[in-house]
Amino acid sequence: LYQAQRHRIAATIQAHVRGRAQRKNFLAAKAAVIMIAKHWRRLAAQKRLAMMRQMYTNINLACIRWIRRRQRAYRVIAAFIRGYKTRNLPQNKDNAKFLQFQRHCWLLSLRDYLPPAIMDHSW
Numbered sequence: 001l002y003q004a005q006r007h008r009i010a011a012t013i014q015a016h017v018r019g020r021a022q023r024k025n026f027l028a029a030k031a032a033v034i035m036i037a038k039h040w041r042r043l044a045a046q047k048r049l050a051m052m053r054q055m056y057t058n059i060n061l062a063c064i065r066w067i068r069r070r071q072r073a074y075r076v077i078a079a080f081i082r083g084y085k086t087r088n089l090p091q092n093k094d095n096a097k098f099l100q101f102q103r104h105c106w107l108l109s110l111r112d113y114l115p116p117a118i119m120d121h122s123w
Contacts, residue, residue: 083098091099115122 083095086095
């Protein structure tokens with residue numbers, strides 16, 4: 001009986017040994033693939049993080065610029081209002097720009113009523 005099944009038993013043992021060797025090779029290859037994939041994912045995540053940091057910096061700078069523009073606009077408007085309130089006083093630092101603007105507007109409106117030629121005596 002043993003002699004008859006000897007080949008079958010040897011084939012079964014060889015199959016188990018070869019199967020374990022193949023499984024060991026497979027697990028080693030699988031671990032290598034996982035390691036490579038992990039490193040590529042890490043590199044991709046680092047690139048995304050750097051890009052997101054750059055975008056955050058750009059957005060932050062844009063917000064700062066917007067805030068500074070608003071602050072400057074507030075200062076200009078507030079100075080103009082102070083100049084308007086003190087327009088009848090002698091020229092000082094508060095109303096100097098307002099008075100200059102008033103003179104400029106007056107000259108622009110005067111331009112529309114000037115004669116078209118110097119020698120024109122119709123007006």
